[in-house]
Amino acid sequence: MHEFNKEWKLSGIQRIFYNSLVGELGGFGSEDGKFIWPTSVTNTLDGDLAIKDTGNQQIQIFSAEGRHKQTFSYGSENTKCLGDVTCTKEGLLLVSNGSKGIKVFTKQGEMIHLLKSSKADWKHSYGLAVVNSNSIAVTDWTDGGKVHIVAVDWRMNAILKTNVVDGLQRPEYIAVTKDEDLLVTEGQLFGEHTGCCLKVIDNDRAIKKTIGPKYGNNLHFINPSGVCVDGNGNFFVADKGRNNITMFNPKSSLMAVVVTHDLEGPCGINITNSDLLVVADCYHHTVKLYKYKQGIIL
Structure with a gap:
């Protein structure tokens, strides 16, 4: 089923394909190719998908066509389902698991370093994003919530310095725009905290915009999690x-709900090299791929 939305021509997308499921990976299990609580997905340099299979405490690699290629363990979870996987511009896989250190793996599954330093004061790592060739961003639940911008010397696997953005509340996943703004989700919070929103952090590393809890005329976030560009x-x-995926244009002035059914606890999301939206559907123990715009060749 699809729907034409003329307004989206302003963002380069003229036709939105709603709920167009074109592929599904996994299913419940511990054997290769199966998942228990997949929570994050990223693209490798050569176009494969690297999936954080949190319940099995491993990374699984699939081809873009959905063929299982490799599985390797990243070790224990410091906190249940807390963590992310992302790929650097050099092709290394970074894995967070709720602890202070970030584990660095080759795509073949060899752990080559534990990235941590006295200069890096995060205690509860969650989301990861590559900002540029020499720095990464790490979300952290310490003292309410922070984002750490970490400069790294990848030749020495050493942290050079960190900058900290305060004023967040239990930030979860994070993504980077082409202008190097940071998009950070805050999930469902209780008590005096607000949450249920997405915050935009600009190049000066100040929070310049908050989207939610309400967006659109009759919609609102309940527990936003994954984010991608x-x-x-x-x-x-x-x-x-809400078990859905919402798309916003670059200025966040237009939005469309692009997936509205057959999800249960969607967590990490990404865009494949072939322009498919890929979703870690945590409680269905699957990873799903959706077509969301015209002109995609399957």
Whole structure:
């Protein structure tokens, strides 16, 4: 089923394909190719998918066509389902698991370093994103919530310095726009905290915009989780409370709900090299791929 939305021509997308599921990986299990609580997905340099299989405490590699290629363990979880996987511009896989250190692996599964330093004061790592060739961003639940911008010398696997953005509340996943703004989701919070929103952090590393809890006329975030950006600058937010995926244009002035069914606890999301939206559907123990724009060749 699809729907034409003329307004989206401003963002380079003229036709939105709603709920167009084109592929599904996994299913419940511990053997290769199966998942228990997949929570994050990223692209490798050669176009494969690296999936964080949190319940099995391993990374699984699939081809873009959905063929299982490799599995390797990243060790124990410091906190249940807390962590992320991302790929550097050099092709290394970074894995967070709720602890202070970030584990660095080759794509073949060899752990080559534990990235930590006295200069890096995060205690509860969650989301990861590559900002540029020499720095990464790490979300952290310490003291309410922070984002750490970490400069790294990849030749020496050493942290050079960190900058900290305060003023967040239990930030979860993080993505980077082409202008190097940071998009950070805050999930469902209770008590005096607000949450249920996405915050935009600009190049000066100040929070310049908050989207949510309400967006659009009759919609609101309940528990936003994964976030990613496509090649046109549109960004996507997964909501594991509403079990949907919403797309916003680069200025966040237009939005469309692009996936509205058959999800249960969507967490990490990404855009493949072939322009498919890939979703870690945590409680269905699967990873799903959706077509969301015209002109995609399957």
